[in-house]
Amino acid sequence: MTTTQLPPTGRRLADPTPALPPRKPRRRRRNLREQISGWGMIAPAAVLLLAFVFLPAILGFGLAFTNARLVSPRPVEFVGTDNFARLFADPTFWRSLLNVSYFAVVVVPVQSGIALAMALLINKKFRGVNFFRTIYFLPVVTSMVVVSLLWMFMYRKDGLINEMLSAASFGLINGPDWLNDPATAMPAIIALSIWQAAGFHMIIWLAGLQSISGELYEAAQLDGASRWHQFRYVTWPGLKHTRTLVLVTITIQALGLFDQVSVMTQGGPLDSTTTIIYEAVRSGFKQQETSYASAISLVFFVLVLLISAVQRYLSREKD
Amino acid sequence: MAVRILFAAVAAFPIVFMMVSSLKPDQQIFGDMSSVAAFLPIGNISLDNYAAVFDRVPAARFLINSIGISAVTVVLGIFINSLCAFALSRMEVRGKRVVFTAILATLIVPFQTLALPLVWWVNQLPYFELNGFSLEISKGWLDTYQVQIIPFIANAFSIYLFHQYFESIPKELDEAARIDGAGWFTIYRRVVMPLAGPATATVAILTFLPAWNSYLWPLMVVQSEELRPVMIGIQYFFQLNVSWGEVMAYASLITIPVVVLFIAFQRSFINSIASSGVKG
Numbered sequence: 206m207t208t209t210q211l212p213p214t215g216r217r218l219a220d221p222t223p224a225l226p227p228r229k230p231r232r233r234r235r236n237l238r239e240q241i242s243g244w245g246m247i248a249p250a251a252v253l254l255l256a257f258v259f260l261p262a263i264l265g266f267g268l269a270f271t272n273a274r275l276v277s278p279r280p281v282e283f284v285g286t287d288n289f290a291r292l293f294a295d296p297t298f299w300r301s302l303l304n305v306s307y308f309a310v311v312v313v314p315v316q317s318g319i320a321l322a323m324a325l326l327i328n329k330k331f332r333g334v335n336f337f338r339t340i341y342f343l344p345v346v347t348s349m350v351v352v353s354l355l356w357m358f359m360y361r362k363d364g365l366i367n368e369m370l371s372a373a374s375f376g377l378i379n380g381p382d383w384l385n386d387p388a389t390a391m392p393a394i395i396a397l398s399i400w401q402a403a404g405f406h407m408i409i410w411l412a413g414l415q416s417i418s419g420e421l422y423e424a425a426q427l428d429g430a431s432r433w434h435q436f437r438y439v440t441w442p443g444l445k446h447t448r449t450l451v452l453v454t455i456t457i458q459a460l461g462l463f464d465q466v467s468v469m470t471q472g473g474p475l476d477s478t479t480t481i482i483y484e485a486v487r488s489g490f491k492q493q494e495t496s497y498a499s500a501i502s503l504v505f506f507v508l509v510l511l512i513s514a515v516q517r518y519l520s521r522e523k524d
Numbered sequence: 525m526a527v528r529i530l531f532a533a534v535a536a537f538p539i540v541f542m543m544v545s546s547l548k549p550d551q552q553i554f555g556d557m558s559s560v561a562a563f564l565p566i567g568n569i570s571l572d573n574y575a576a577v578f579d580r581v582p583a584a585r586f587l588i589n590s591i592g593i594s595a596v597t598v599v600l601g602i603f604i605n606s607l608c609a610f611a612l613s614r615m616e617v618r619g620k621r622v623v624f625t626a627i628l629a630t631l632i633v634p635f636q637t638l639a640l641p642l643v644w645w646v647n648q649l650p651y652f653e654l655n656g657f658s659l660e661i662s663k664g665w666l667d668t669y670q671v672q673i674i675p676f677i678a679n680a681f682s683i684y685l686f687h688q689y690f691e692s693i694p695k696e697l698d699e700a701a702r703i704d705g706a707g708w709f710t711i712y713r714r715v716v717m718p719l720a721g722p723a724t725a726t727v728a729i730l731t732f733l734p735a736w737n738s739y740l741w742p743l744m745v746v747q748s749e750e751l752r753p754v755m756i757g758i759q760y761f762f763q764l765n766v767s768w769g770e771v772m773a774y775a776s777l778i779t780i781p782v783v784v785l786f787i788a789f790q791r792s793f794i795n796s797i798a799s800s801g802v803k804g
Contacts, residue, residue, distance in 0.1 A: 251678075257674070258633065261638045343535060343539060348737035354758055358768055365562060464739055486743075509632075
């Protein structure tokens with residue numbers, strides 16, 4: 206998709222003598238019609254975005270400082286920062302923050318690394334490149350909910366993962382009950398999350414790789430650069446923008462961890478897999494405390510903003 | 525090549541296992557697990573699990589709901605977002621820059637942040653219902669079809685994608701049509717949209733996937749069985765003593781439509797994901 210900016214010559218083409226006074230009223234009328242139909246075309250989308258993005262965002266901000274409940278006979282009252290005081294005193298909240306940090310710290314480097322490896326594997330044209338690309342991408346079109354259900358079955362004590370581990374080690378490894386053990390539940394969720402999403406970021410890396418000019422590689426080969434040196438000095442610098450993009454999107458996705466936890470563990474065992482969004486949904490939906498859930502959502506939003514600001518700043522520094 | 529095959533095996537084995545297991549009775553699924561038979565459709569193969577799924581859950585109803593919800597969201601989404609992008613890109617509307625910037629600003633708000641205030645908000649919205657000849661107004665959109673569709677029609681990213689694409693279509697075409705006396709809507713419908721096929725495909729895919737896969741939202745706003753989408757059907761399998769063959773059959777049932785679409789429109793899928801990369 207290239208963007209060709211054309212000079213706005215069209216108007217003069219249609220109206221070759223704009224300076225002449227008698228033509229002026231007609232032109233104004235035409236312009237008014239353009240305004241009306243233009244706003245008529247913008248309005249449906251603008252109204253919907255206003256109603257379902259802007260308003261809830263502002264509402265969420267406001268509700269966080271009230272005692273609003275999803276269904277309640279009492280009128281909504283302003284309660285100041287009570288919700289935040291309660292939130293910051295809640296050990297489950299700190300646990301959820303710790304859990305998503307753990308998740309993000311592992312998933313961000315590992316998933317982006319695996320995705321880059323996959324992109325490099327299918328970057329060059331070879332027989333069957335389409336086949337491999339399709340297979341690598343297949344987990345991405347499978348919904349996270351289905352993936353979670355499927356892996357829940359595979360992670361059972363007598364499930365496929367443990368049977369494969371046992372077969373590969375000739376019966377030496379006797380795998381744990383992955384999702385019911387506080388020590389292994391989060392690593393198990395991490396593994397399936399990477400499995401599901403790596404193909405998505407592979408495509409983004411691939412778009413970055415294909416934007417690097419082939420001439421750079423030819424020049425490097427003429428200079429006798431090894432494949433590692435080509436990667437280190439041509440590919441890696443060429444991916445600078447893609448890198449920031451991949452890091453930011455994976456980090457934000459990681460902080461928003463919800464589906465897997467909701468399907469597989471409900472935050473357990475012993476809160477070892479609970480997350481910020483899971484806590485927000487638990488309080489806002491199950492306990493109907495909209496105000497408290499809004500406070501959690503607000504903290505989540507501030508975190509997301511902070512992370513993207515920090516990552517943008519860091520990647521700008523190197524310019 | 526060996527590395528490529530290894531990665532392909534890792535990417536494919538759970539899905540192959542799911543589809544193969546959906547054809548086997550439970551006893552055989554567990555029996556086959558310790559050998560390569562787990563990935564092969566051999567032994568006692570039948571569609572019994574699928575038949576049992578339709579008995580256990582209203583699977584047909586869930587499928588129809590999801591197809592309907594996704595289709596309406598995609599069609600209205602393409603129409604409303606492209607119309608907005610058309611005016612922003614090709615017409616001289618006063619204040620369009622401010623509007624476009626405001627639209628793009630919504631991209632920084634993740635849906636998870638909005639979800640809970642939005643539940644409260646849709647519960648306050650008025651709901652008009654034609655009952656015979658009288659118009660009835662009740663409060664709250666919870667537990668309806670529209671609550672699963674209307675909040676997801678307008679999408680800043682779709683508007684952005686259409687806008688980018690429209691900028692690449694020469695504006696002389698509009699002027700030529702205007703000289704022939706065409707109105708703006710005619711230019712949109714007859715000149716610009718027919719040329720915007722790739723952008724339309726991208727938006728269709730990026731709207732369809734989250735609509736089909738939505739889970740968090742319907743979980744919170746839909747209680748009635750007859751209004752639920754496919755992903756919520758998974759909850760019926762959380763009980764004890766569930767037959768895993770049936771679970772795998774249901775999981776395959778709701779995955780196969782997307783996989784078929786993906787294989788049919790592979791290039792568009794890959795392009796749409798690549799363009800969604802610019803979102804960050």
